[in-house]
Amino acid sequence: MTKTISLSFITLILLIVSYSVSAQTSLWKISKDNQTLYLGGTVHVLGHDDYPLPVEFEQAFKAAGKIVFETNITQAKEPEFSQKMMQAMLYPLGESLQDVLSQPTYQRLEAYFSDKVPMGQISAMKPGMVVIVMSAIEFQRMGMVTVGVDEHFWQRAMAEKKSIDTLETLDEQLSFLVNMGNGNENELILNTLNDLKNISSMINSLRSAWRSGNELEMKNIVLLDMLEDYPELYQSMLVERNNNWLPRIEAMFNDETTALVLVGALHLVGEDGLLQLLRNKGYSVMHY
Numbered sequence: 001m002t003k004t005i006s007l008s009f010i011t012l013i014l015l016i017v018s019y020s021v022s023a024q025t026s027l028w029k030i031s032k033d034n035q036t037l038y039l040g041g042t043v044h045v046l047g048h049d050d051y052p053l054p055v056e057f058e059q060a061f062k063a064a065g066k067i068v069f070e071t072n073i074t075q076a077k078e079p080e081f082s083q084k085m086m087q088a089m090l091y092p093l094g095e096s097l098q099d100v101l102s103q104p105t106y107q108r109l110e111a112y113f114s115d116k117v118p119m120g121q122i123s124a125m126k127p128g129m130v131v132i133v134m135s136a137i138e139f140q141r142m143g144m145v146t147v148g149v150d151e152h153f154w155q156r157a158m159a160e161k162k163s164i165d166t167l168e169t170l171d172e173q174l175s176f177l178v179n180m181g182n183g184n185e186n187e188l189i190l191n192t193l194n195d196l197k198n199i200s201s202m203i204n205s206l207r208s209a210w211r212s213g214n215e216l217e218m219k220n221i222v223l224l225d226m227l228e229d230y231p232e233l234y235q236s237m238l239v240e241r242n243n244n245w246l247p248r249i250e251a252m253f254n255d256e257t258t259a260l261v262l263v264g265a266l267h268l269v270g271e272d273g274l275l276q277l278l279r280n281k282g283y284s285v286m287h288y
Contacts, residue, residue, distance in 0.1 A: 025054035025056050025057070025210075025211055026040060026041035026042075026210055026265045026268070027039070027040040027041070027054070027056045027057060027060055027287075027288045028040070028268075028275060028285055028286065028287055028288055029284075029285075029286045029287075029288045030278055030283050030284070030285055031283065031284040031286070032253060032282060032283045032284060033253075035253040035254075036258060037064075037249070037252050037253065037258060037259040037260070037261060038060040038063070038064060038258070038259070038260040038261065038288060039249075039261045039263075039268070039274065039275070039278075040057060040060065040149070040260065040261065040262045040263075040265075041210070041263065041264070041265020041266075041267070041268045042148060042149035042150050042262045042263060042264055042265060043148045043149050043207070043210055043265070044148040044149075044150060044151075044264065045139050045144050045145075045146075045148050046144060046146045046147065046148050046149070046207075047142070047143045047144045047145070047146055047207075048143070048145075048146050050146065050207065051146065053149060053152070054211060056288050057149065057153070059288075060260050060288060061153055061156065061157075061260055063258060063260075064162070064257075064258050064259055064260035065162065065163060065257035065258055065259075066162065066163040066164070066165060066252075066255065066257045066258070066259045066260070067153055067154075067157040067162055067163070067164055067165075067259070067260050067262065068164075068165045068166065068167065068249075068252070068259050068260065068261040068262065069150055069153075069154060069164070069165075069166050069167070069262055069263075070150070070166065070167050070168060070173065070262075070263050070264065071166050071167070071168055071169065071170050071172075071173050072166050072169075072170060073150060073151055073154045074154070074158075075170055076170055081170055084174070085174055088174055088178050089125060089126050089128065089129035089132075089177070089178060090124050090125060090126065090129070091124055091125070091126060096123045096124060097109075097122065097123045097124070097125060097126070097127065097130065097185075097189075098123055100127070100185040100186065101185060101186050101189060102186050105186050105189055105190045105193075108190070108193050109122070109130070109189055109193065112134070112193060112196075116137060117133065126178070126181070127180070127181040127185045127188050127189055128177050128178065128179075128180035128181050128188075129177075130189060131180075131181075131188065131189070131192050132177075134192060134196070138196065138199050138200075138203075139203075142199075142200055142203065142204075144203075149262065150262055153260075153262060163257065165259075167244075167245045167248055167249075167261075167263070168241065168244065168245070176236060176237055176241070179236070180233070180237075210265060223266075223269055223270055227270070234272075238266065238267060238272060238273075239272045241267065242267055242272060242273065242274050242277060243277075245263070245267075245274065246274065246277050246278075249261060249274070249278075250281070
């Protein structure tokens with residue numbers, strides 16, 4: 001099987017994998033003992049033609065008194081965190097990307113960035129950061145330059161003075177990115193370069209599936225290969241975080257205020273996804 005870690009990684013950045021039981025959008029109503037919350041799968045980067053968002057998101061936002069995100073989006077944009085992220089995603093002085101890549105892979109990477117970013121800057125970055133930069137370049141090329149679902153509703157919640165909460169700290173989220181690709185650096189970069197020729201069609205398919213909730217297509221494109229070929233990545237990026245989030249989500253059923261929880265839609269899917277974890281605990285999970 002051809003490994004697709006790069007496509008899985010770019011998808012993790014975009015986080016637009018959506019699963020459903022019918023052709024609707026990626027938003028669910030979770031209920032138990034007359035208590036309800038809304039759980040939505042989000043896309044972190046969108047194009048202008050992705051707006052307006054599916055109407056169900058607007059309806060759930062209006063019905064909710066508290067909006068819950070993965071992490072604090074305002075703090076993520078502050079210079080202090082940007083500097084902290086760059087320090088964490090760069091090699092220490094005396095080390096470089098060239099140390100962990102084969103010469104052919106490094107030369108191909110150099111060719112890709114030849115008319116984009118100075119290679120001196122790229123070689124100082126850890127592989128995860130390099131793929132983030134490559135993803136940003138490709139997203140911009142595709143016209144995906146508009147804020148995603150999360151930031152759209154973060155701004156709305158701030159403007160309308162709704163209660164806001166988060167599921168993890170920025171430091172926790174950063175730790176997952178810093179360790180991305182450890183031990184598989186050459187493979188990560190090489191597969192990313194190989195897959196760039198198909199990235200437009202792949203991302204467009206994912207965006208379409210996010211709106212319509214095409215479970216089979218999303219499962220075939222991303223999750224199965226990720227689970228089979230990269231179980232450690234699957235475990236750290238999805239399973240561990242979902243299990244960390246689940247108690248916090250369950251606690252929201254004790255609140256008087258109805259919550260809308262917005263997370264990257266990849267977190268909703270499969271046997272280890274939040275939807276199945278909630279079903280296992282006896283919650284009613286219905287497409288909204």
